[in-house]
Amino acid sequence: MHIEAEAIVCAVRAHGEHGAVVRALTPADGLIAGYVRGGRSRRLRPVLIPGNRIRGDWRARSEDQLPALVAELVESRAGLHAEPLAAMAIEWTTALATASLPEGQPYPRVYAALEGTLAAIAAAPSARGWTAALARYELLVLAELGFGLDLSACVATGAREDLVFVSPKSGGAVSRAAGDIYRDKLLRLPAFLLEGGAGDWPDLFDALALTGHFLARDLLHGHAADTLAARDRLVTRLQRIA
Structure with a gap:
């Protein structure tokens, strides 16, 4: 070798x-x-x-x-470890790769997403500037490992417009018309995950709640679940500054 x-x-x-x-x-x-x-x-x-x-x-x-x-x-990127939020983000993003990816199998898209997230952490003047990249990285890891969410159309009606929720069971998008009556049981789908760009803090926390649900349910089990503590610390710190 x-x-x-x-x-x-x-x-x-x-x-x-x-x-x-x-x-x-x-x-x-x-x-x-x-x-x-x-x-x-x-x-x-x-x-x-x-x-x-x-x-x-x-x-x-x-x-x-x-x-x-x-x-x-x-x-x-050693200097970033002197900044508490950046250090927490680096700890979590690299731990997610270690805990979830099988060794010796290529995941070029995950590599590119992790590198992009780390570059955003280094370049962004505030955490709000890189939190969207973090959420997209988590979504990609889920997708690459077979747990991708279907955000293309409403799982109930097939509609492709006004998708604002996600079913916590199926991982499929739900339109406002179909899901409004069940809104307390559904996860919110922030628009920036569909349209690109950044979001405001409420949307960013909705995105992290969305990805966090499926990471914990589908991907990080057993010893791998211990890595979620690093994510919890990061999200708690982000909530304090928002």
């Missing part, structure tokens, strides 16, 4: 006295784990930070062996 690729660092775990096991997401080969010799050293700690983009070289003698990884920094 020999893979050379750019990758986003998603998780770092100490291994042995000086080393680290790093899981990083690549565009073509998916999530790959590798052992970095000296990964806890002063030289490599700033490189192996979740959210950083690296150039990785993974080598192993067999497919069953944990590869050795040599990592070079391409883009550092």
Whole structure:
């Protein structure tokens, strides 16, 4: 096994006295784990930070062996970890990739969405500027892993206009006419998820409530459910500043 690729660092775990096991997401080969010799050293700690983009070289003698990884920094996002909201967002987005994606399977769209979300976190002057990207990233992860929502037409009537709700059971969109009487039992569908662009805070929280419901129900079970605590902390912090 020999893979050379750019990758986003998603998780770092100490291994042995000086080393680290790093899981990083690549565009073509998916999530790959590798052992970095000296990964806890002063030289490599700033490189192996979740959210950083690296150039990785993974080598192993067999497919069953944990590869050795040599990592070079391409883009550092270490400075964002000094900002509480940005740090929480990076922690959650990278943890979601680690907890949900099977290793060694390509998800180029997830890679692009994660990189885009991280770039938005780095560039946006406020959290409102990147929360829409975060919600779209979560929607994409659900879709890529087989739990996509059908937001193209009303699940009850087939109408394609005025879609404002989502059924929490089917994951299908519901029009205002069909769903208004059941509005307390339905999830809200913010317009920006259909039309693009950004939303105001109420719409952004509706989007996060929508994706959060299906992430918890369909995707993150067992040990993977522990990662939802990072998401809960992020959403709570966003609610405080909204």
